[in-house]
Amino acid sequence: MSVLLDISHIDMEFPTPKGPFTALRDVDLKIAQGEFVSLIGHSGCGKSTVLNVVAGLYQATRGGVILSGKEVTEPGPERAVVFQNHSLLPWLTAYENVELAVKQVFGKNKSKAEMREWIEHNLDLVHMSHAMHKRPDEISGGMKQRVGIARALAMQPKVLLMDEPFGALDALTRAHMQDSLMEIQAELNNTVIMITHDVDEAVLLSDRIVMMTNGPAATIGEILQVDLERPRHRLELADDPLYNQYRAKVLKFLHERHSKPDVPTKKSVPAKPNTAPAQTAGDIKETVDNAA
Amino acid sequence: MNTATVIATKFSGLKLPQLDGTFFSNAIRLVALPAAGILAFLLLWSVTAQNIDTSLGKFPGPAAVMEQFNALHDEHQRSREKEQAFYERQEKRNAERVAKDPNYQPKIRAYTGKETFLDQIITSLVTVMSGFLLAVAIAIPLGITIGLSQALNNAINPIIQIFKPVSPLAWLPLVTMVVSALYTSPDPLVAKSFLNSLITVTLCCLWPMVINTAVGVAGIDKDLVNVSKVLRLPALRHVQKIVLPASVPMIFTGMRLSLGVAWMVLIAAEMLAQNPGLGKFVWDEFQNGSSDSLARIMAAVLVIGLIGFLLDRGMLALQKLVSWDKTAN
Numbered sequence: 155m156s157v158l159l160d161i162s163h164i165d166m167e168f169p170t171p172k173g174p175f176t177a178l179r180d181v182d183l184k185i186a187q188g189e190f191v192s193l194i195g196h197s198g199c200g201k202s203t204v205l206n207v208v209a210g211l212y213q214a215t216r217g218g219v220i221l222s223g224k225e226v227t228e229p230g231p232e233r234a235v236v237f238q239n240h241s242l243l244p245w246l247t248a249y250e251n252v253e254l255a256v257k258q259v260f261g262k263n264k265s266k267a268e269m270r271e272w273i274e275h276n277l278d279l280v281h282m283s284h285a286m287h288k289r290p291d292e293i294s295g296g297m298k299q300r301v302g303i304a305r306a307l308a309m310q311p312k313v314l315l316m317d318e319p320f321g322a323l324d325a326l327t328r329a330h331m332q333d334s335l336m337e338i339q340a341e342l343n344n345t346v347i348m349i350t351h352d353v354d355e356a357v358l359l360s361d362r363i364v365m366m367t368n369g370p371a372a373t374i375g376e377i378l379q380v381d382l383e384r385p386r387h388r389l390e391l392a393d394d395p396l397y398n399q400y401r402a403k404v405l406k407f408l409h410e411r412h413s414k415p416d417v418p419t420k421k422s423v424p425a426k427p428n429t430a431p432a433q434t435a436g437d438i439k440e441t442v443d444n445a446a
Numbered sequence: 447m448n449t450a451t452v453i454a455t456k457f458s459g460l461k462l463p464q465l466d467g468t469f470f471s472n473a474i475r476l477v478a479l480p481a482a483g484i485l486a487f488l489l490l491w492s493v494t495a496q497n498i499d500t501s502l503g504k505f506p507g508p509a510a511v512m513e514q515f516n517a518l519h520d521e522h523q524r525s526r527e528k529e530q531a532f533y534e535r536q537e538k539r540n541a542e543r544v545a546k547d548p549n550y551q552p553k554i555r556a557y558t559g560k561e562t563f564l565d566q567i568i569t570s571l572v573t574v575m576s577g578f579l580l581a582v583a584i585a586i587p588l589g590i591t592i593g594l595s596q597a598l599n600n601a602i603n604p605i606i607q608i609f610k611p612v613s614p615l616a617w618l619p620l621v622t623m624v625v626s627a628l629y630t631s632p633d634p635l636v637a638k639s640f641l642n643s644l645i646t647v648t649l650c651c652l653w654p655m656v657i658n659t660a661v662g663v664a665g666i667d668k669d670l671v672n673v674s675k676v677l678r679l680p681a682l683r684h685v686q687k688i689v690l691p692a693s694v695p696m697i698f699t700g701m702r703l704s705l706g707v708a709w710m711v712l713i714a715a716e717m718l719a720q721n722p723g724l725g726k727f728v729w730d731e732f733q734n735g736s737s738d739s740l741a742r743i744m745a746a747v748l749v750i751g752l753i754g755f756l757l758d759r760g761m762l763a764l765q766k767l768v769s770w771d772k773t774a775n
Contacts, residue, residue: 209672209676210675211672211675211676228675228678229672229675229676229678230676230678231676231677231678233676234676235672235673235676237669237672237673239669241667241669241670241672241673243670243673243687243688243691243692244770244771245691245692245694245770245771254677254687255677258677258678258679258683259677289770309677
């Protein structure tokens, strides 16, 4: 496989008054063009840190990130980020939010008309054409996240980084968003790294699921290759033995980490209770799906 | 009542059965209760005033003050009539002289009567707005710079903290001397006294704006800053597109605080420095020591309060107009 993104043996240490805190140790992952990779793990295990290093918002203490042969040293639009809390500028409309990104990335290469078309095309892709002149406080959480995704897609990134993009949404909206994301993915064949808490989401969307051990000094525990045919349909998959096998594997991994954390330090203790919602969310969604 | 109706309609969501209840509760809240408060205050004031004897007679009650409002208004009218008469006479005289001698260059002299109460109000308003706008022009760029740079913040913060509590009365002598020394144009554009008041106002109302702007800028949502980083916005565009709009609510809070400070400072500065304005009016009346003086001063106090209130409301209206965050109050 041709490697697009090489996360090469990164360590991440944060300075604290009590000495350096090692968040990540030797995280090593190669991602191919067009691959959809999920990072899953307990809260505080450093998933977001990995994403931030790839985004260039953090600099790895050791090791580095190489994107199409070039080392990542700073943030940039070729590694667009979809933040958990949508991060839309509240004083701009949906259109203007995307426009800010498009002007910055394509301002020199595209004419005004072309940019306009490109902005509208991306908003259309996430089904937000009808509300593109509304401001974030006038639209729902799911719609805000759609605009956030449109903004990231509009940058035409080499890698799309998503930090728990649907974590703040209710189960039903989340299911819609996942379907939308699969549609877009089928059309654009983006390379995506997504952080998630949700086992079903990970299995449904990913080509590979990267399971992280608990922090501190978190690293990659296991990698699960998900060989389910695309396009995937959540209702059909619900009875698919392979799907359930994958799902069980991830759950088992998380459960083992939950009951036997690698290093039982104070740091990792508060993370424990947060594992329950990940499973519950999955269960809720299942009931929703069955009901639908 | 009109406002009450509008608000009642707005909050009741136009549900007719509810309208009556909401309308009355709003009418009570917005009209009846404030009116009762004012009435109680007037009563208390007039009773207390009757029991205070000063060397200038009894302390003025509401009636005496009202009377002085009328007197001040009449004085203003008379003064304006005099002024008009003066200019008419001057024009006539000049016209006659030009008729006699076509080579005569008519001289036009400005009317130099005593400023009326209204003139003083206008002078004070012009001064406070000039001083305030100068402070805005300095404080907002300074606040943004400090907010963006933690190092600069650490460097400048002690200076701000030391100058912030300084009373205008302490600045005034310094300002007066410096202005006298440096502002020596033979044909000055503005009066020195105006400049003294203006600079004193600026020096005192600078700080709340600097602090609030800096806090607003430093407290921008980290995610928005990350968006800017991912987009690689250049520094200026980052300030223009992210920093400035994000901190507008805080900047306005600072501006409202500052305008309040500016108005208070101005009255004190005008009193002490004998600069034209409401402060001078108060001081003149105090020195005058007539039996009407206290009532006239009380009238000025009410006007000063009312203007301060209106300035704040005006600022709030401006904020609502400009800011994306419509929740301010």
